[in-house]
Amino acid sequence: MSLITVERKILEKNDEIANINREKFRFKGMFTLNLVSSPGSGKTSLIEQTIKILKGKLNIAVIEGDVQTNLDAQRIDALGVSVVQIVTNGACHLDAMLVRDAFQKLINIDINLLFIENVGNLVCPAAYDLGEEMKVVIISTTEGDDKPLKYPAIFRNSEVLVINKIDLIPYVNCNIDTIIMNALSINSGLKIFEVSCTSMEGINEWCEYLLYKVKSQ
């Protein structure tokens, strides 16, 4: 019997490519966000509304991740913004290799702000660095206020929390203060935005924050 010491990170290959992605994104002068949420929380809607407000001020591009279909890419394309759709064919998260390959199609485009919309899932995307500057976790009021406690890793690993669908608060059993308290118990440094992609409440504040981030990149 012989024992071999290994001491290697299981995700070392992903992390290595994520670091190369990050260098490439920074070299291009891009600010890159990795948007993570459950299915149906409003990732694509948030990107759409952000594009509508910031399109005249920034060059925006989007990488869409879904298990199937290019429906999200069609929505972004309709707004006249460069978009690449990744179809994972069953995989529950994006990884750095998929993002590297998708970005090849955007390499010659002038971009300040890149959104990577992950597959709808609050578990697996938490483990995978894609090369982003920050993860943004989105939850909607219809999901209930206990989600930060149930899926703590993604809340710990994100820098920003966007609470979407605040226009529905009168109709759902969800206390926004509880969402915030729960989220801050996991990650006290979270920057929090309360928005509605339907009524547009709070979207301007979110866009101002992105503008600031892009300019201070």
Place this chain on the structure above:
Amino acid sequence: MHEVSIAQEIIEIVKDYLPKNNHVSVKSVRVEIGEFSNILPDALSFGFKVLTNITDMKDTELIISKVPLTVKCRDCENISILDEPFFFCHSCESANVEILTGTELKVIEIELND
């Protein structure tokens, strides 16, 4: 549900240590999995078994060592073991804590049958 992807990465790392053209079988692989890594050990073992089933590694045992979630307080420097992921110092209750352990996903060692 990404345990199968993680199992695949473990197998790829193990392959790096097997001598080429020389049939050496792997007795066991020991990995460290942090309590805060979102990995279910049973699902990882299952994924490893499925992926190795028809390969030279079909008899290889995956040994999983779990690593507790611990944080160090940036204010009072106390180290707390967290049974649940509420990130507060157990001494001064500050939320200004950094993770020391608990996010590990590592291959530690491989044992070969000579």
